[in-house]
Amino acid sequence: MPWTPAVSFLIPARNRPEELKAALASCLAQSCDAWEAVVVDDHSDNADLLALVAAFDDSRLRYYRLPDGERGVSAARNQAVALARSPRLLTFDSDDLNHPHRAARCRELLDPDHPQLIYTRVRLFSATHPSGSPKQVLQPFTAALLEMINFITNPGTAFTVKAFEAAGDGFRPSLSLAEDYDLYLRMARAGVTIRAIDEEHVSYRKHPKATTNRRQAELHEAVMTVRRLNGVKPFPIEAIRSHSLPELARNLLDNPDQRALWQDDRWNDA
Incomplete structure (x- = not known):
């Protein structure tokens, strides 16, 4: 009878072999042995990720390379789910x-047996600050707020197959950014039970200069695309105050980059 692991880690990967090696080592360090990790290689061009995975010599680590006709993080995540x-x-x-x-x-x-999603606190770390520090605000789930901003901490997210199926269509291959927001928004609308768990489950690596002005603009456009795809009604950015923790509202509205990221360009036209 085939072995069924208790959990499956979904790992889209492209290059960055040293980081992937550390990530897989953190899988092997789990207190529960009944896990598997599915590594889906999104066409790495300067690293042999197959050899890296094989070097661990652990059957719970599984490697798959996307075929030539499929690319991107959404395709990799969908393949990992499959x-x-x-x-x-x-x-x-x-x-x-x-x-x-x-x-x-x-x-x-x-x-x-139920469509469920959980998200947790995450610890932020970097090469210069390896011990890291916890992300301070964990927003309890509010469906109305999710229509406006994505407060679900994707690195600390886990969900059942039933939740993934309830959303329909999986991660949209057309999205290379904000694909997680799109999926979680569709889950919420499909009636998936979503809960914030006040625990740290993951350390999230912060890269230096990760958010450039160009990337900030791309992220904003991806958010606007998700809103249009899902028929989100235009709203003034100040409306988040009515649905969020005061700390979250302050962090977003008082930060020019965050405010620009989440503002709704359609509001002036509404």
């Missing part, structure tokens, strides 16, 4: 680190 053998799916970027209890806690918190 290959996963567990009914509990844990998002995991190839440069982040799992905390040792993550698999065990997700097994306890997610009921495979």
